[in-house]
Amino acid sequence: MTDKAVQSETGTSGEGCGGAMSRRGFLGISAAATAITLAPGVTLISPAAAKPADQAASPKVRWGMLVDVTKCADGCDDCVVACAKENGLKSHNRPETDAQWIRKVTLIDKANGFTKTLPVMCQHCAHPPCVDVCPTGASFKRPDGIVLVDKHICIGCRYCMMACPYKARNFVHEDTRGQKPHAPRGKGTVESCTLCVHRVDEGGSPACVEACSKGSGALMFGDIADPNSAISQEIAKYGAARIRADLGLDTGVAYRGL
Amino acid sequence: MTKKIALTQVEGRSSGWYGLLVLFGTVILAGLGSTWYMEHNGHWVTGMNNQIVWGMPHVFAVFLIVAASGALNVASISSVFGRNVYKPLAPLSALLSISLLAGGLAVLVLDLGRPDRLIVAMTHYNFKSIFAWNIYLYTGFFVIVGVYMWMMLEKKMNRHTKTAGLVAFLWRLALTTGTGSIFGFLVARQAYDAAIMAPMFIIMSFAYGLAIFILVIKFSYTWLGRPIGAYVCLRQRNLLRVFLAAMLYFVAVYHLTNLYATEHHGVERFILLEGGIFTALFWIGQIMIGGIIPLVLMFHPATSESRIALRIAAFMVIIGGICQMYVTIIGGQAYPLVLFPGMEVSSSFFDGQINSYTPTLAEIVLGVSGIAIALVLVLIVVKFLKILPASLADSAFDPNYVEPVIHPTDDEAPETA
Numbered sequence: 001m002t003d004k005a006v007q008s009e010t011g012t013s014g015e016g017c018g019g020a021m022s023r024r025g026f027l028g029i030s031a032a033a034t035a036i037t038l039a040p041g042v043t044l045i046s047p048a049a050a051k052p053a054d055q056a057a058s059p060k061v062r063w064g065m066l067v068d069v070t071k072c073a074d075g076c077d078d079c080v081v082a083c084a085k086e087n088g089l090k091s092h093n094r095p096e097t098d099a100q101w102i103r104k105v106t107l108i109d110k111a112n113g114f115t116k117t118l119p120v121m122c123q124h125c126a127h128p129p130c131v132d133v134c135p136t137g138a139s140f141k142r143p144d145g146i147v148l149v150d151k152h153i154c155i156g157c158r159y160c161m162m163a164c165p166y167k168a169r170n171f172v173h174e175d176t177r178g179q180k181p182h183a184p185r186g187k188g189t190v191e192s193c194t195l196c197v198h199r200v201d202e203g204g205s206p207a208c209v210e211a212c213s214k215g216s217g218a219l220m221f222g223d224i225a226d227p228n229s230a231i232s233q234e235i236a237k238y239g240a241a242r243i244r245a246d247l248g249l250d251t252g253v254a255y256r257g258l
Numbered sequence: 259m260t261k262k263i264a265l266t267q268v269e270g271r272s273s274g275w276y277g278l279l280v281l282f283g284t285v286i287l288a289g290l291g292s293t294w295y296m297e298h299n300g301h302w303v304t305g306m307n308n309q310i311v312w313g314m315p316h317v318f319a320v321f322l323i324v325a326a327s328g329a330l331n332v333a334s335i336s337s338v339f340g341r342n343v344y345k346p347l348a349p350l351s352a353l354l355s356i357s358l359l360a361g362g363l364a365v366l367v368l369d370l371g372r373p374d375r376l377i378v379a380m381t382h383y384n385f386k387s388i389f390a391w392n393i394y395l396y397t398g399f400f401v402i403v404g405v406y407m408w409m410m411l412e413k414k415m416n417r418h419t420k421t422a423g424l425v426a427f428l429w430r431l432a433l434t435t436g437t438g439s440i441f442g443f444l445v446a447r448q449a450y451d452a453a454i455m456a457p458m459f460i461i462m463s464f465a466y467g468l469a470i471f472i473l474v475i476k477f478s479y480t481w482l483g484r485p486i487g488a489y490v491c492l493r494q495r496n497l498l499r500v501f502l503a504a505m506l507y508f509v510a511v512y513h514l515t516n517l518y519a520t521e522h523h524g525v526e527r528f529i530l531l532e533g534g535i536f537t538a539l540f541w542i543g544q545i546m547i548g549g550i551i552p553l554v555l556m557f558h559p560a561t562s563e564s565r566i567a568l569r570i571a572a573f574m575v576i577i578g579g580i581c582q583m584y585v586t587i588i589g590g591q592a593y594p595l596v597l598f599p600g601m602e603v604s605s606s607f608f609d610g611q612i613n614s615y616t617p618t619l620a621e622i623v624l625g626v627s628g629i630a631i632a633l634v635l636v637l638i639v640v641k642f643l644k645i646l647p648a649s650l651a652d653s654a655f656d657p658n659y660v661e662p663v664i665h666p667t668d669d670e671a672p673e674t675a
Contacts, residue, residue, distance in 0.1 A: 096307035100607045108602040120597070120605075129445060135389035136382040153378050156371015158311040159389050165446030167595050167609065171311060171371060173302035187300050188371030243597050247445060 050203035059143035062126075063195055064224035064252035065209065066231050066240060069118045071218035077104050079119050079219065082211030086196060087183040088176075097173040101193040102208055116257070119208065119219075122147055122168040122193035123243060124252030130160035130169065130192075139190075145225075145252050146195045154189040161190060165244050168192045195252075224252065263346040264648040265411070270641030274481060282634035289627020292620035293368040301371065304621050309613035310591045315369035317583040318625030321466065322362030322632060323396075323437055324459055325579070327430040328467020329355040330403065331497070334430070337406075337423025343493065346647035347475070348423075352407045353639055354471055354632075355430070356400060361632030363396055365625055388439050395433045402426050411643065434460045441586065448525035449590035454515065458508040462579065465501040468494065469575035474636065476569050479650060487652030491565045498568075499556045502575065506549045525593045528612070529585065536589035539581040548578010588615055 051057065083089070083102045091098045102121035108114070124147045130139045131147065138154035141147045149160075161169045169192045176185040182198035185191055196206035204210075205221040212219040222231030240254035268275065296304055306313040332351035336344035344351075367373050383390045406422040409415045438459030444450040472494050479486045513530065516522040529540055552571035554561075561567035592613045597603065603610030640646055 092302070094302055095606065096309060096608070097302045099308075103605050103607040103609070105597075105603060105605040105607075105609050107598050110600055110602055120609075131384075132386050133389060133443070134384050135387045135393065136378055137384040138382075153375070153382050154372065155375045155379050157389065158371070159387070159440075161308070161311040162591070163444055163446065165595060166597060167308075167607065170308050171301065173307070174300035186372075188297070190371070244446070 051201045053201075057142040057144040057146070057201075060225065061223050062145040062225035062252060063200060064124065064145065064222065064231060064254065065195070065206070066220040066222075066234055067118055067253065067255045068218045068220070069116050069255055069257035071216045072116070072118050073216045073218075074106070074115070074117045076216055078211040078215050079208035080104060082207040083121075083193070086180070086207035087194075088178055088180040088185065090178065092174060094173075097171075099170040099172065099191065101168075101170065101191070118255060118258070120166060120168070120243070121208075121253070122164075122195070123166050123249070124193075124195060126250035126252070128249065129163040129165065133159045133163040135159065142197075146197050146200070147192075148194055148197065149190055149192065151184055151186050151189050151191075154186075156188040156190065158190060164192075165247055165249070224254075265346065265349060265644040266646060266648050267642065267644050268482060268640050268646065270637075275637070275641070278637055279634065282630040282637065285623075285630035286627050286634065289365075289368070289624045289630070292624040292627070293373070295620050296369070296624070297373065303618065305616045305618050306621070307613075307615075309608050310588060310615040312587055312591065313615060314617040314621035315365050315624045316587050317580060318628050319362045319365040319369070320437065320440075320587065321580055321583045322358050322365070322628050324434060324463040324583075325466040325470050326355045326358035326362060326399075326463075327434040327437075327460075328463035328465065329358055329471050330426060330430050331464055331468050332471060333406070333410075334423060334427040335497075337410075337420050338427045343489075347490075347650075349407055349410050349643075349645045350475070350640075350647075351471060352403050352410070352426070353636060353643075353645055354474060355467065356403050356407075357632040357635035357639075358467070358470065359396060359399060360635055361628040361630070364631050365628035368624060369621075388436060388443050392433075392436045392440070395429070395436045399426075399429055399433050402429050411645075430463075431460060434463045437463075441590065446595060447590055448522060448593055448596060449529070449586070452512060452515070454508065454512050458505075458512060461501060461504045461508050462582065465498065465505050465575055466579040468498050468501060469572040469579070472498070472572040473569060473576070475650070476565075476572075478640070478646065482646070484646075485649050485651035486565075487650055488563070488565070489652045490650045491568055492563070495556050495562070495568050495571075498571065498575070499553065502549055502553050502556075506545070506553075509544070509549075521596075521599070524596070528593045529589055533589060533592070533612075536585050536592060540585045540589075543581025544578050544585055546578075547574045548581060549575075552578075591615075 080100070080102055084091075087101060089099045089101065102119050104117055105120050106115065106117045124141075124145055126141075126145065128139070128141055128147050131141050133139075135157060136153045136155055138150045138152075139147070139160050140150060156171070158171055161171060169190050171190050172185055172187050175187050179185050183194065196204070196208075199206060206219075209219040209221040220231050220234060222229045224232055224235070226232055227236070234256075235254055238256055240256045241258040242249075242251045242254055243258070245251075304313060330351055332344050333348035333355075335341045336348040336351075367376055370376075372378075379393060383393070385391075402422070403426050406419070406426045409419045409422040435456040438456035441447075441450040442452055442455035475486065475490075475494075513526060516526050529536055531537060533540075552574045555564075555567045555571045555574075556562055592615060594603075594608070594610050594613065597609065
């Protein structure tokens with residue numbers, strides 16, 4: 001278990017919407033995480049907490065997210081707000097062209113009326129259609145599974161937007177102002193959730209996960225390639241579904257209670 | 259009996275020639291102005307958005323690219339399938355195909371989010387992308403059809419015409435397969451993700467390209483005062499009939515296949531019954547105007563021999579083709595992605611909703627400018643190269659003709675136009 005994983009995964013184990021984590025809770029979770037690390041005895045040396053800037057992303061890691069739909073609160077959009085703030089996404093009061101890297105989707109089961117709500121963002125597929133169709137290679141997948149757009153070689157053809165099954169990509173329809181240095185945006189190029197790669201590379205977790213951990217605690221981030229990580233253990237214990245699993249894209253984002 | 263049908267230039271000094279040049283030039287300038295407007299402000303000033311990401315420019319661009327391949331029909335039939343009667347028209351067929359492709363690609367490039375990065379598209383390739391393959395297919399088409407024209411027009415090279423024609427024929431099949439596959443390979447979209455889209459686009463290209471060819475012949479020969487005989491018209495009519503019938507067959511199979519699969523009932527219901535403008539454009543535009551009525555015109559005893567009816571039919575096929583592209587491209591995006599089958603879905607990002615699109619003037623002008631680019635290229639090239647047969651009269655196009663020889667003579671005086 002890495003320091004990062006500990007940080008991320010503890011961050012997602014909050015105690016309900018609006019609840020603050022107690023010192024006791026923190027210690028308990030830390031101990032559990034440490035136990036997970038030490039029990040198999042093989043993960044003492046794992047990827048470093050923060051990846052040095054000159055070091056390539058490791059293929060031994062696959063960053064992923066688990067969404068616990070049963071905890072995701074109706075009417076709560078903390079993750080959406082945090083994402084927009086973190087990445088400098090501003091509304092122009094034009095909903096059809098405004099960027100939304102993450103959005104809350106409400107589902108009503110037509111058969112019985114059961115309603116649930118969940119966030120949908122780039123699913124960081126292992127076999128991303130957006131990467132397949134991109135003519136220039138601007139859409140790419142890092143060795144650690146994070147799917148990104150190279151803004152320098154994106155020509156704005158939007159073929160990736162046609163190909164993405166999750167409607168996760170946005171086209172920048174206007175001049176961008178107030179950009180964040182860690183999240184460059186450019187008029188005429190395509191963008192989507194980066195899994196807050198700038199935070200992840202520094203040992204942190206995505207802004208949405210952090211925000212959710214202070215409330216519902218429905219989001220968990222970690223290394224899904226490591227069977228001993230908390231996220232993998234959670235998935236192994238309770239199971240998880242993928243959106244459009246029939247497409248066989250092996251998404252990095254999984255949903256519990258979907 | 260071997261007749262020589264001279265290919266001649268047009269003089270290109272008449273007021274009519276300059277008038278057309280000014281007309282097409284003005285439309286092209288308007289198209290460039292539209293691009294500047296869209297690129298300067300960003301695409302929010304268009305009808306396109308995060309739901310409908312490809313709009314009116316793509317309707318025109320894909321139509322022109324598909325038609326480009328089809329415009330090569332006449333040349334292919336002459337060189338590959340040995341129908342010598344088409345030989346004198348083959349150079350115009352090749353020129354029109356190159357010009358239409360140039361027009362379509364120009365629109366496609368000018369609508370990019372970053373058209374200034376065209377050089378990036380030419381230097382960075384992802385070979386798994388059908389778009390990247392198409393960049394090769396398109397540039398290869400220019401080169402191959404260009405060489406093919408050279409073989410046809412240069413007497414010394416005539417013996418290579420058949421080989422060049424065969425390569426061009428195979429290439430254009432690959433090219434339209436590539437264009438159809440842009441949609442066919444999109445696994446997530448309900449309206450696409452169908453292997454039949456590639457052959458369907460090929461047969462559509464045959465029809466659209468021939469229809470444009472028929473009208474270009476008509477207007478250029480009327481304008482030049484050169485005769486067109488019934489024989490050429492009837493041959494083209496026969497071809498167009500076959501292509502239209504085949505196109506309707508493919509459209510029927512595509513929809514029947516979808517209708518058989520329950521998961522596609524939603525999108526079929528949308529396109530065929532409840533899609534508003536898309537349903538109207540499908541039934542009235544694509545099927546009636548673009549298929550049934552032209553077929554009736556070309557088969558009914560009262561009109562089947564009429565050249566005016568043929569031209570009306572050709573014009574209707576073009577209108578139907580643009581409607582088809584609108585239904586395929588915009589309609590395919592208007593129907594929402596199905597992320598959660600069986601669920602009623604809603605969000606602030608228009609999940610689960612039929613997406614709306616209202617094309618703006620700028621987009622339409624940019625699209626139409628692609629047609630102007632194609633036509634202005636033809637207008638200029640026929641001035642400088644001997645492309646147009648001196649006559650399409652029946653006397654020159656005798657059905658008993660064995661082997662007409664293209665003979666671009668230097669001593670032939672260009673006709674005044």
